[in-house]
Amino acid sequence: xxNRIPRVPVxxxxxxxxxxxxxxxxxxxxxxxxxxxxxxxLHCKNPRCVGACPVGIKIPEFIEKVKDGxxxxxxxxxxxxxxxxxxxxxxxxxxTQCEGRCxxxxxxxxxxxxxxxxxxxxxxxxxxxxxxxxxxxxxxxKVAIIGSGPSGLACAADLAKLGYxxxxxxxxxRPGGVLExxxxxxxxxxxxxxxxxxxxxxxxxVKIELDVIIGRTVTIDSLMDKEGFEAVFxxxxxxxxxxxxxxxxxxxxxxxANEFLTRNNLMKAFRDDxxxxxxAGKKAIVVGGGNVAMDAARTALRLGAETTIVYRRTEVxxxxxxxxxxxxxxxxxxxxxxxxxxxxxxxxKGWVRAVKCIRMELGEPDASGRRSPVPVEGSEFEIEAxxxxxxxGTSPNPLIAKTTEGLEMTRRGCLVADENGATTREGVFAxxxxxTGAATVILAMGAGRKAAAAIHAYLAAKA
Numbered sequence: 317x318x319n320r321i322p323r324v325p326v327x328x329x330x331x332x333x334x335x336x337x338x339x340x341x342x343x344x345x346x347x348x349x350x351x352x353x354x355x356x357x358l359h360c361k362n363p364r365c366v367g368a369c370p371v372g373i374k375i376p377e378f379i380e381k382v383k384d385g386x387x388x389x390x391x392x393x394x395x396x397x398x399x400x401x402x403x404x405x406x407x408x409x410x411x412t413q414c415e416g417r418c419x420x421x422x423x424x425x426x427x428x429x430x431x432x433x434x435x436x437x438x439x440x441x442x443x444x445x446x447x448x449x450x451x452x453x454x455x456x457x458k459v460a461i462i463g464s465g466p467s468g469l470a471c472a473a474d475l476a477k478l479g480y481x482x483x484x485x486x487x488x489x490r491p492g493g494v495l496e497x498x499x500x501x502x503x504x505x506x507x508x509x510x511x512x513x514x515x516x517x518x519x520x521x522v523k524i525e526l527d528v529i530i531g532r533t534v535t536i537d538s539l540m541d542k543e544g545f546e547a548v549f550x551x552x553x554x555x556x557x558x559x560x561x562x563x564x565x566x567x568x569x570x571x572x573a574n575e576f577l578t579r580n581n582l583m584k585a586f587r588d589d590x591x592x593x594x595x596a597g598k599k600a601i602v603v604g605g606g607n608v609a610m611d612a613a614r615t616a617l618r619l620g621a622e623t624t625i626v627y628r629r630t631e632v633x634x635x636x637x638x639x640x641x642x643x644x645x646x647x648x649x650x651x652x653x654x655x656x657x658x659x660x661x662x663x664x665k666g667w668v669r670a671v672k673c674i675r676m677e678l679g680e681p682d683a684s685g686r687r688s689p690v691p692v693e694g695s696e697f698e699i700e701a702x703x704x705x706x707x708x709g710t711s712p713n714p715l716i717a718k719t720t721e722g723l724e725m726t727r728r729g730c731l732v733a734d735e736n737g738a739t740t741r742e743g744v745f746a747x748x749x750x751x752t753g754a755a756t757v758i759l760a761m762g763a764g765r766k767a768a769a770a771i772h773a774y775l776a777a778k779a
């Protein structure tokens with residue numbers, strides 16, 4: 317019976333309406349929808365979904381509680397392993413992780429695990445019934461966390477639960493890292509969701525110091541030698557944008573997606589009561605095919621620009637989540653596939669007027685198994701534009717490694733760390749995008765949790 321019920325669809329804002337506002341696209345499940353969807357879970361003996369979750373949430377267990385209508389108990393199950401459930405329920409790529417391994421997905425549609433997680437987290441927040449973490453006996457031992465993004469928050473929460481005195485140092489004026497500056501409001505509401513989940517981490521006893529740039533304001537050495545921190549976790553993310561190094565890239569109207577999204581999200585450029593300058597133009601081109609490209613394109617569209625995504629492979633190879641691509645299509649973003657910019661053309665005042673592109677075709681697969689794009693000779697053409705947003709990925713800022721002796725970096729500028737997050741410097745651990753380069757929120761959280769366990773073992777051995 318369970319697998320005969322079709323997956324319960326989730327209600328969304330109408331595409332034509334939402335393309336003009338920054339309110340959340342997806343409304344989520346109500347009580348009846350969530351309980352009905354929860355009945356679809358088969359409660360497998362060996363739940364593959366749990367193994368595919370980077371933080372190891374006990375998925376069948378929490379879904380069973382939802383089916384029974386005991387949402388507070390469901391929230392408590394999730395809280396054992398995840399400190400950011402309302403965020404993960406919204407932005408995790410469930411289709412390639414937990415839901416991608418769901419047995420029901422083999423012949424039909426997998427259980428909507430992400431939507432159920434979001435429902436439980438939203439319910440407990442709205443009812444004021446967030447699960448209370450067990451108060452750990454305080455050890456008085458201090459651990460510093462650099463960065464208040466997903467890896468830092470997950471690491472801090474786990475360490476606080478173990479009784480450590482945890483302080484997070486954040487370079488920006490609001491905590492949250494990429495959750496705050498990178499992911500748009502229409503996917504992840506800041507005040508309603510992000511701020512509430514950060515407050516829940518602070519309720520564990522975690523302290524957050526803002527506007528502290530490690531490597532400038534203070535160094536890792538001074539934290540350990542002068543301020544009594546016995547271990548440090550570096551979760552500083554990957555905020556250094558990449559560009560194409562093509563002619564005209566310095567023209568006015570060319571931005572990194574990182575800057576464009578930071579102005580809009582962290583600095584609230586989309587709101588009329590903020591005077592943060594932002595330039596979306598009349599015709600915007602976004603170069604790239606990942607989630608950040610979708611975020612930048614959908615943001616530019618909402619700011620009034622006709623928006624085109626330019627990507628050098630086909631839609632099948634787009635690395636962005638299918639849901640994000642689908643939403644972008646629905647909202648009116650144009651896609652130009654098998655297309656690569658070769659030059660940005662300027663007008664006589666130095667502003668972007670067009671992008672010169674070349675058509676591509678897919679050749680042989682590369683080392684990762686993806687077919688490599690090859691330029692088609694003589695196929696150059698122009699696309700009119702007054703704004704170009706480069707969404708080509710990011711790499712970690714080298715500041716921390718350059719100001720910390722013994723901390724090694726890879727050729728790509730990432731910190732060298734083992735599978736438990738231990739770096740080449742004793743007592744310093746790292747995880748998330750600072751180690752892997754730009755990846756997902758949930759993978760960063762998984763790395764933060766692993767590092768917390770490793771820090772606990774390291775300090776226990778030192779005691």
